Every structure is written in C-alpha cells, then in structure tokens.
Amino acid sequence: MDKLEKWLMEHAKPVKAEGINNMQRCQYQCQECKDTGWITIYKDGYEVMRKCRCCKIKRAKELAERSGISGEFRKKSFASFDTRGNPVLAGARNKAEGYVKNFAASRHGRHNSIMFCGQPGSGKTHLGTAICSSLMAMGVPAIYMPYRNAMTRVKQHIGDEAAYSKELGIYMDADVLYIDDMLKGRLTDTDVNVMYEIINYRYMNNLPLIISTEKDLEGLLLFDEATGSRIIEMCLDNIVWIESRELNYRMYKFVKGGA
Numbered sequence: 001m002d003k004l005e006k007w008l009m010e011h012a013k014p015v016k017a018e019g020i021n022n023m024q025r026c027q028y029q030c031q032e033c034k035d036t037g038w039i040t041i042y043k044d045g046y047e048v049m050r051k052c053r054c055c056k057i058k059r060a061k062e063l064a065e066r067s068g069i070s071g072e073f074r075k076k077s078f079a080s081f082d083t084r085g086n087p088v089l090a091g092a093r094n095k096a097e098g099y100v101k102n103f104a105a106s107r108h109g110r111h112n113s114i115m116f117c118g119q120p121g122s123g124k125t126h127l128g129t130a131i132c133s134s135l136m137a138m139g140v141p142a143i144y145m146p147y148r149n150a151m152t153r154v155k156q157h158i159g160d161e162a163a164y165s166k167e168l169g170i171y172m173d174a175d176v177l178y179i180d181d182m183l184k185g186r187l188t189d190t191d192v193n194v195m196y197e198i199i200n201y202r203y204m205n206n207l208p209l210i211i212s213t214e215k216d217l218e219g220l221l222l223f224d225e226a227t228g229s230r231i232i233e234m235c236l237d238n239i240v241w242i243e244s245r246e247l248n249y250r251m252y253k254f255v256k257g258g259a
C-alpha cells in the first residue's frame with residue numbers, strides 16, 4: 001500500500017446511513033415501488049403483490065406518445081386557453097376546471113364524465129387535453145383516443161380476436177378515457193358496435209369519460225340510442241355546448257392576422 005492509499009484510508013469519513021438512504025431515494029423515479037412496478041399489500045390477512053399505479057401512468061404516457069398528443073400535454077393548459085373575452089368560452093373553461101377540482105368526489109359516481117360539443121376550432125380539444133394534463137399531474141392515468149385513428153387501428157384487428165380484444169381493452173379499462181373528435185367522419189355499423197362495447201363497459205363500471213365532438217345530443221342518439229343515452233347520462237352534469245361562428249379559433253387567428 002503506497003502512502004497516498006494509506007492516507008486516504010486513515011482520513012476517510014464514514015458515510016452516514018441517512019445519507020445512503022437519501023441517495024437511494026433520489027435514484028428511484030417511483031418511491032412507492034422503487035421502480036419494480038410492484039408493491040406489497042395485505043388483503044384478508046395475506047401478503048399479496050399488486051402492480052404499482054406508476055405502471056398505469058407509464059402506460060398512459062406511452063399511448064399518448066403513440067397517439068401524437070404527448071407534446072400537447074405540455075402545451076395545452078387552462079392558463080393558455082384564450083377565452084378572447086367571450087362568456088361562452090370563459091364558461092366552458094370554468095366548467096372544465098370545476099370538473100378537475102371535483103374529480104375525486106365524482107370519479108366513481110354515475111355522472112362522472114364531461115363532454116364538449118360544438119363546432120370545429122372552438123377549443124374543445126384544448127379543454128379536453130387540459131383536463132387530461134391536470135389529471136395526469138394528480139397521478140390519475142388518462143388515455144387519449146383520437147377517434148378516427150383509433151377506430152382505424154381497432155378495425156384492422158377485427159379478424160384477430162386476441163389482437164382485437166387487446167386493442168379494445170386499452171380504451172375499455174383506462175382509468176380515464178378521453179375520446180377526441182368522437183364520431184368524426186363517415187360512420188359505419190362497425191363504428192356503432194365498437195363504440196357500444198367501449199361505452200357500455202365504462203358505463204357499467206363507472207369509468208369516467210372526457211369527450212369532444214361536433215355532434216349535438218340528438219346526433220349522438222341518432223348514431224346509436226343505446227350508446228348515446230349512456231354517454232348523456234354519464235355526462236349529465238357536465239355537457240358543454242360551444243357554438244357560434246366567432247368562436248372558431250382558427251378563423252379568429254386568420255382574421256386577426258390579416259387585420
């Protein structure tokens with residue numbers, strides 16, 4: 001042992017256990033499961049393992065990235081929603097913020113969902129995304145379902161029962177499901193069947209929905225009365241209608257830019 005090594009050994013300070021624990025805590029993204037994805041709970045006197053809630057949040061983020069909404073989660077917020085001094089838009093934002101504020105209390109009830117109806121460009125997607133972003137920040141996994149793209153993927157698996165069930169299960173079992181631009185485009189009998197499966201399952205299990213759609217309530221019922229009536233009941237206290245030409249934000253930006 002040379003002189004330097006001998007000096008280091010003689011003068012080395014012991015690391016306190018508290019310091020080691022703090023270092024270990026800093027290394028984990030999830031302190032609850034220590035990044036294993038599993039936690040131990042006691043049920044009926046037995047020690048059992050269950051998946052940590054961080055797994056659902058990671059899954060939600062993965063699906064958000066797959067859908068292309070991940071960047072929007074960082075951009076779309078209540079603070080960045082421009083009401084343009086319009087009372088209809090201000091009311092819609094207040095309704096969305098109130099939904100988040102009361103989410104914990106209403107989450108498992110019959111009227112636990114919210115729907116934004118109205119014209120394109122009125123901010124429906126912005127508000128729906130802001131709700132999802134807020135819930136994610138609260139630790140509630142929210143799955144984004146861009147209607148037309150998601151329906152295309154689901155339909156591609158109809159001939160494969162296992163793949164179809166897996167794809168559909170993503171939206172059926174989500175803690176919170178955000179269906180954006182619901183019923184957009186040409187609708188078929190397959191759309192009716194798929195949407196009924198998703199909505200009925202969530203209705204029966206009191207799983208919340210966030211919906212943006214250009215359809216009014218009559219349009220939902222004309223699409224399929226069973227599906228539409230369930231959606232209306234789930235969103236009963238939180239149906240927001242946004243309509244009038246001056247509320248089209250994309251046209252507003254165009255006119256403002258050309259002024």
